[in-house]
Amino acid sequence: MMPPVEPIPNEDAIHRQIDFPGMYNDAKALIWENVFQFPKGEPESLVWGKYAATADEVHRIGCDREAKTRQRNPDMRYIGFISSTAGVVRAIKTRPGHGFSVVHAPAEGIHHAAVSYLSAGGTKLKRNEKSELKLALRQVFGGLVPHSSE
Amino acid sequence: MSLAETWIQITPIDALRETSARNWLPRWQAWPSPASNVAVVPGEAVTREALQREEMRQAMIALVQRFAAFGLSWRAGELAKITPTTHQVSEAFLRALPAANAFPKIAPDGEGGLLMVWEGADGPFILTIDDLRLHGVIAAGTPNAEYIDDVSIDSTQVIPDRILNAIPAR
Numbered sequence: 001m002m003p004p005v006e007p008i009p010n011e012d013a014i015h016r017q018i019d020f021p022g023m024y025n026d027a028k029a030l031i032w033e034n035v036f037q038f039p040k041g042e043p044e045s046l047v048w049g050k051y052a053a054t055a056d057e058v059h060r061i062g063c064d065r066e067a068k069t070r071q072r073n074p075d076m077r078y079i080g081f082i083s084s085t086a087g088v089v090r091a092i093k094t095r096p097g098h099g100f101s102v103v104h105a106p107a108e109g110i111h112h113a114a115v116s117y118l119s120a121g122g123t124k125l126k127r128n129e130k131s132e133l134k135l136a137l138r139q140v141f142g143g144l145v146p147h148s149s150e
Numbered sequence: 151m152s153l154a155e156t157w158i159q160i161t162p163i164d165a166l167r168e169t170s171a172r173n174w175l176p177r178w179q180a181w182p183s184p185a186s187n188v189a190v191v192p193g194e195a196v197t198r199e200a201l202q203r204e205e206m207r208q209a210m211i212a213l214v215q216r217f218a219a220f221g222l223s224w225r226a227g228e229l230a231k232i233t234p235t236t237h238q239v240s241e242a243f244l245r246a247l248p249a250a251n252a253f254p255k256i257a258p259d260g261e262g263g264l265l266m267v268w269e270g271a272d273g274p275f276i277l278t279i280d281d282l283r284l285h286g287v288i289a290a291g292t293p294n295a296e297y298i299d300d301v302s303i304d305s306t307q308v309i310p311d312r313i314l315n316a317i318p319a320r
């Protein structure tokens with residue numbers, strides 16, 4: 001049975017776990033960290049700090065996920081996480097008024113949350129508006145808290 | 151394409167010797183390519199700085215090739231590739247980027263396009279290459295953001311003036 005969906009308060013921490021394929025290690029300096037890609041407009045996954053209160057707990061969730069991921073993609077590595085708060089993400093507004101929603105999405109685990117585009121007036125986002133949102137979202141998350149094995 | 155093949159492109163020797171023997175779509179063969187050999191950088195002395203810049207250009211082109219062949223994501227799941235057309239346009243764009251302009255950081259956008267990001271004094275300039283269309287934001291994420299929508303490219307001008315003017319100098 002799926003846990004109930006809870007409201008995420010603005011002051012709560014949210015974390016984005018980051019994987020990185022080893023084949024790109026030598027090119028990192030050339031790569032822009034587009035850590036939120038929203039493939040096909042789908043939401044992106046977060047870890048809600050309420051259910052992972054310490055860095056070790058966030059890492060443990062990341063390591064568990066990595067073990068499953070590597071069964072189909074052996075090159076993928078969990079390298080750590082970046083953090084923000086739900087309120088800071090919800091406060092993002094680009095000049096046309098687009099932003100994000102942050103909601104609890106416990107189907108993938110009670111710690112799981114999701115961030116989605118929230119367009120002004122429900123309009124269809126243009127490609128450059130999506131790119132700006134991705135940049136704005138990355139900017140409100142801090143630096144990488146590296147996984148100790150890295 | 152193997153991973154090793156993508157790195158064959160990056161040596162400075164190749165950057166200078168290689169003529170455009172790549173498998174371009176025919177109508178793009180005429181696009182200007184200042185990096186394909188020294189003869190197409192008229193008047194520019196082959197200084198150490200110029201060689202380093204061409205080496206960087208080749209490394210970026212090799213990276214674009216990897217994005218097309220293997221994809222890249224920061225989260226478990228399918229690696230996001232760029233489309234074949236985006237790949238070729240991106241490569242042409244990088245070859246045409248004038249020496250006066252900075253190189254961007256790049257990444258797949260997750261929808262088949264390529265993101266290019268420059269940090270400028272007035273805020274970032276973001277360019278999305280989406281097959282044969284370009285979409286830009288000047289001063290992205292600031293109250294002064296300016297949007298460049300759906301600019302078409304063609305074989306006569308790889309980098310339209312409106313885009314070129316927005317790219318920060320190096």
